Amino acid sequence: MRAHVDGETVRTNALDLRETGVSEADALAAVRNPDGWVECPTPTAIHEYVGLLDGARDVGRPALAAAARSRGYDDPEAEALGALRSAVAEPLPEIRGLRAARERIASVTEDVTVRRERVERLGGKLAALRDAGVTDDGVKNAHRAAIVALADAETERVAADETHQRLRREVRAVRDERERRLQLVDEIRRRERESERALALAIEPSYERAQRAVPAGPWRDVLALARVARVRAPLVIAGGPFERATRATACLGAPVVLVAARV
Known part of the structure; x- marks a missing residue:
């Protein structure tokens, strides 16, 4: 020195x-x-x-x-400990958007309900006019447009539900991985004692x-x-x-x- x-x-x-x-x-x-x-x-x-x-x-x-x-x-546990520590050190993914997905489902479900009621209401009105022998192109076009809008809303609800289910699976996977890593930490401690x-x-x-x-x-x-x-x-x-x-x-x-x- x-x-x-x-x-x-x-x-x-x-x-x-x-x-x-x-x-x-x-x-x-x-x-x-x-x-x-x-x-x-x-x-x-x-x-x-x-x-x-x-x-x-x-x-x-x-x-x-x-x-x-x-x-x-020679450390008999060195290789195993290195692999375990690497596994534990790997950052877990952060899943975002689950709450927003739930809120989206609620919103589009409400929209589907409103649009279905409109289709049923216009359909009833159209049927009543038909029974009376009256033709009203405005009601007929409004009914047709309401059906299209309902189909679009139902498609959007299916997509929102798929997104929500996917995020739930990802959150469960992260939670399971976190539990697995807690077990790995216990195994690391055991192997460190053995080492x-x-x-x-x-x-x-x-x-x-x-x-x-x-x-x-x-x-x-x-x-x-x-x-x-x-x-x-x-x-x-x-x-x-x-x-x-x-x-x-x-x-x-x-x-x-x-x-x-x-x-």
Whole structure:
């Protein structure tokens, strides 16, 4: 790494800032910020677990799994999880217009009713005139036009009903797909747990060896995690058992920044 401290540029994998005013938060931010005063490789996922070492900490299965991934261990669930996450991430279509379609059906249905009544009324009037032996071309033409208008309205109602039914099917399909994805989320969580378990078991022998290779004491487990992981970005160590930064780098196999522990 290359650090810009107090107007000077330092190239080292073992930076000791315990005699300066740099806090652990400042150092960690500098490591994780591409534009910070520490130039170094971009931190990876494991850095969330070991990027800051500031005291004793329980090391659980997720941390061990992250360490295994950092070292390139095969994840038996990786392919399945990738496919499941892709399926869940695919955006669902947004169905619009169902309410408008319902309102359209109500409107055209009312129109059909009105036009049918007009056809029946004119038809009755035309029949009465016929029985009386009277011919009225105006009534006859109005009746014919009313029949055409009724046919058009009925066609429009059929089209509106088809649109409404299609939208209902699409809404049901989206709802069913949403339910299916909720099940996929449950499956993702199950497989993630299986993945963590398998990876943690795979790296456990290496982790146990690392526990024997780091200083004994309350920091042992978290230091062993840092040692067993593959870390390229500097680790910020606040306090701890190391007298010199070079000892910390040699022990953990990673670049380090030592800062004073918080009081």
